[in-house]
Amino acid sequence: DTAVSQTPKYLVTQMGNDKSIKCEQNLGHDTMYWYKQDSKKFLKIMFSYNNKELIINETVPNRFSPKSPDKAHLNLHINSLELGDSAVYFCAVSVGPRFYGYTFGSGTRLTVV
Amino acid sequence: SQQGEEDPQALSIQEGENATMNCSYKTSINNLQWYRQNSGRGLVHLILIRSNEREKHSGRLRVTLDTSKKSSSLLITASRAADTASYFCATDYNAGNMLTFGGGTRLMVKP
Numbered sequence: 001d002t003a004v005s006q007t008p009k010y011l012v013t014q015m016g017n018d019k020s021i022k023c024e025q026n027l028g029h030d031t032m033y034w035y036k037q038d039s040k041k042f043l044k045i046m047f048s049y050n051n052k053e054l055i056i057n058e059t060v061p062n063r064f065s066p067k068s069p070d071k072a073h074l075n076l077h078i079n080s081l082e083l084g085d086s087a088v089y090f091c092a093v094s095v096g097p098r099f100y101g102y103t104f105g106s107g108t109r110l111t112v113v
Numbered sequence: 114s115q116q117g118e119e120d121p122q123a124l125s126i127q128e129g130e131n132a133t134m135n136c137s138y139k140t141s142i143n144n145l146q147w148y149r150q151n152s153g154r155g156l157v158h159l160i161l162i163r164s165n166e167r168e169k170h171s172g173r174l175r176v177t178l179d180t181s182k183k184s185s186s187l188l189i190t191a192s193r194a195a196d197t198a199s200y201f202c203a204t205d206y207n208a209g210n211m212l213t214f215g216g217g218t219r220l221m222v223k224p
Contacts, residue, residue: 041150043214092156102156
């Protein structure tokens with residue numbers, strides 16, 4: 001079983017569409033994250049979420065919204081997609097970064113045309 | 114701007130040589146972590162060093178941390194072609210339980 005699984009692996013869509021990326025974890029960790037990796041490989045935190053608290057990076061447009069139906073899932077919804085949203089999106093989970101590292105999913109490559 | 118910045122951005126070495134990558138950061142941290150990313154894959158956690166530690170080893174990896182200089186280094190000894198990947202440092206500096214990553218060092222190990 002994959003510890004952190006993302007679907008789909010590839011997503012090609014047109015500008016203006018609304019899309020979702022799903023993330024599921026079977027590690028039982030409390031905290032889940034979404035990161036965006038651009039074409040230059042820079043990783044940017046978008047959201048941190050546990051059962052109690054959602055922390056949003058203030059630079060993330062409000063077209064992006066995380067939704068967690070349960071503790072094992074944190075999905076990323078993107079409205080009105082723009083060309084600049086093209087990137088690889090990674091889900092990650094952690095007990096907490098203070099003493100443990102993250103476990104990453106394999107990524108979703110989003111291409112907006 | 115990135116909290117962590119790696120140096121060099123790219124490194125090419127022969128198999129068997131050692132590879133050293135450096136990371137600098139800007140604010141006080143709780144810990145610093147190193148990750149590896151193979152092409153087209155997710156990041157894999159390698160090692161975590163706490164702010165009160167100065168050196169840590171894991172197999173062929175050696176990490177140092179100098180909090181006075183706000184810098185860390187990752188040494189891979191006796192490199193192998195399979196070590197070819199991008200290496201990222203990440204810092205936990207109390208930013209809402211989130212890690213901040215640097216831009217990575219792209220390591221190529223030639224057989």
